[in-house]
Amino acid sequence: MRVDQKRINFDWLGYQLYLFDLDDTLLMTRAAIRASWRKTLQHPMLTGKGVDEWIETLRGFTLLYGTTADQEYWQAFAVEATGELLKPHPLGEELCRINRENYWQVLQPAPCIPNVLQRLREEKRQLAIITNGLIELQTQKLTKVGLADYFQDHVYCSNQYAWAHQKPSPHMLNQVLKKCDNRPEETVFFGNASIDVLAGNMAGVTTVAVAEFNNPRELRLLTADYHLSEWPAEI
Template identity: 30%
Template sequence: MDLPPEESAIATAVLFDVDGTLVDSNYLHVHAWRRAFHELERPVDSWRVHRAIGKGSGKLLKTLLGDDDAERVGDQAKELHSRYYLETAELLRPFAQAPELIRALAAKGVRVVLATSAAPDELDALRRVLGVDDVVQDIVAGHDVEATKPDPEPVQVALEKAGTAPEDTIFVGDAVWDVRAATKAGVRTIGVLSGGVSAAELTEAGAVATYDDVAALLADLEKSPLAKLFS
């Protein structure tokens, strides 16, 4: 007996990174980390901080401070970063057409899951500026995983929440770490340049396509790799 269309249809999903992909926040993070490192008398060049954005905070600290210093002052650095970042929360804004892209996908029956390493208070600020909780199926945050990007666990947990197979899912992110994490989980990635990483780097990491930002992706939606999820 044939199943009804709604039961036989293959579920598809888009997993979105948030910082630098949907919300213009990467450079606020850079500034907050710089202030934290300065206060702890462990200065780090801004460009080095930027290159590490997108990793979980633990991996970021080890990358920038080394294992020993990350162990000594890591908790203080995280606390200071969060404080300084939240002080600038009024500057957070969604990238142009970010909410519209999410709503367009949801309207086509594609499941949307947000995957971020943000702490709970930071996540609250991001959710407020995006304003798409009513159409997002679920959210994976830092407290939901033990390992952070570029480890595949955040993507694997997002897949579980989406209830979709890797081949029926696409990740959209702005960092090399997003692409590497998704690739390890068997998920194709679309890269956006809004986080400050080049198309060449994202492509080399394994992105199947790159766009300037999510507005450009929405404008090309019907011709983009996302179209295979709802065609």
């Protein structure tokens, strides 16, 4: 276990309610996206550029459409790659299908997370997910990697609420505190981004920045109580 040297007194079993962001906190989401892109972009119809160049082209379209709008950005990518303005573009449909298959094959929990969650459950702690995104997609991810049983009815997802209530709003955290009948001082929230820490701070809970997966520029914005560089093998 490696925790910020200035804050080495984190008590792993010192809370009653444990809240987790999902993508790049519990799951290696960005790593899975990159790995699936790399595999998909080796398609034999993609010529004239190397895989790394195609990745940069695709990345530009994901910035425009968002990473969840995969049908749209693969369609735009196919038009750019072939110069053929087809609607729908058959190559775009094929690449989207292949990439989805690749993504689900490579998506994994962060190292040691199953051990951490299992120990917390054995100690009768309450667990919940606080995530921005689509509830159907986020619960599918949990199921695919074998973590869904740890959270059951405690997955709080931003598309279930008004737009203004997504993180960094503390609304979802306040909802789970109320539902689980816990006080902020009994609660800890783990997240990999500044919006997680801000939401936790505004809810009054202890915050842990999972810094290994963090954007270094965001680290300067964080005022987390603890910084965690990797999940411990055991707690």
